[in-house]
Amino acid sequence: MILKFRFYLLLPLIVLQGCANTLQNHPDVVSARANGVPIFIYGKYVDTPNSAGGVGVKFRFQNLSEKTIKYVYFEVVPYNEVGDVAHSEIGRKSRAILEYTGPVNANEYVPTAYWENVWYNSQINCIELKSVKVEFINGDLRVFGEDELRRVSTKNTQMLIGDITESCDYKGE
Template sequence: MYRQALFTLIALILAIGLISGCSSNSNTDKKVIEDLQNQLSDRDSEIESLNAKISGLQSEMTAMTNELDEVKNGPQNDLIAIRNSYEKKQYLEVIAKAKKIHEKYNGTPEDKEAQKLAASSTQILSKLDAERKAEADRKKAEAAKSAREKARGILRVSKVYPGEPNSADGVNLYVHWTNKSDKTIKYIYFEVVPYNAVGDIVSSDIGGGSTFRGMHTGPTKPGVSFGSQYYWENAWYNNTITQVQLRKVDITYMDESTITLSGDDITHIQY
């Protein structure tokens, strides 16, 4: 209102000056106009300052209102949020929110209920973790059982052992095995490593190698077995060999299909 009135007054003064055409009054009119403009500028500054103060007061009022609401309704609002998370089965959120309400409102009824919900959430999560672990263990056991049964449906190795060193320190290799598959074996290779009495891998004095790869040529029909009457003569030359370990088996069938047994398979087929 004040600003509008000043503008109206300035306009009237200008209009009067134009109508009268009196040059003697022009300087006076200009001075009046300048004074009015200065007043207008001062009032604008005052208005801006008042608006800034009003904005600050409004912010303070909003903050105070929020603080008051927090004091009056904060615990209840937080508890409602925790209840909602619990109903949605968001148990990790329940635990996190319960921790915050305990820090802010320790000992209040809302805090006590929140801690009960957090404890219940912890128990549920522990139960779920146990169920997941049990399921994972069950699947792992089933997979291992399946792998064992699969391997045992291919081959059985009942014994693997070295013979006594002969006069030239030659050591024979004995492998007792059975074709457990429903296919006829064309070639089978047994990869074996020798050890001494203290459990160290040893090498052959002739040739220098440790791993021996014994080959058997078929045809070996399903169900056929080989025992102590069949062996590889002088697989190594080393009189310290006391035991051997089967590492791998490669099989080629008469239909030219192949299969390799290694790792856990070797454990499975030795029984």
């Protein structure tokens, strides 16, 4: 199942422009661009479940290429607090493919890509990113599997709240 959403501009244009300029000069972004990485992911976030147990997902990313992105597909899996894969109470799905519809112009920063109620399970507290597929307007495709995701993310970026390749393993005793 592919979930679609619409992009809502949540920040004033002046703030967005300021963040984008700061991010473009970050050493990790400069390195990724120099290595031909087309997309840089700054963060992934799972919402606190709503009153019905619906859990939303957010991503922040930037198009580092000179081409316009048509679609980005984020493949994600939810986990509970003890590190087990969580399934939605509606439909029993766990893995989801989240489709972001562009266009995302060259060097454009997307501060909030959001999908509401991806799963219904109040135990979900973490997601792992399994793959990212980038489709450009001209038909070119780039796919990044689990082993390649470190090339499109960082845990050192000041704008990042959490490492997008962080494991959802149980971190207790």
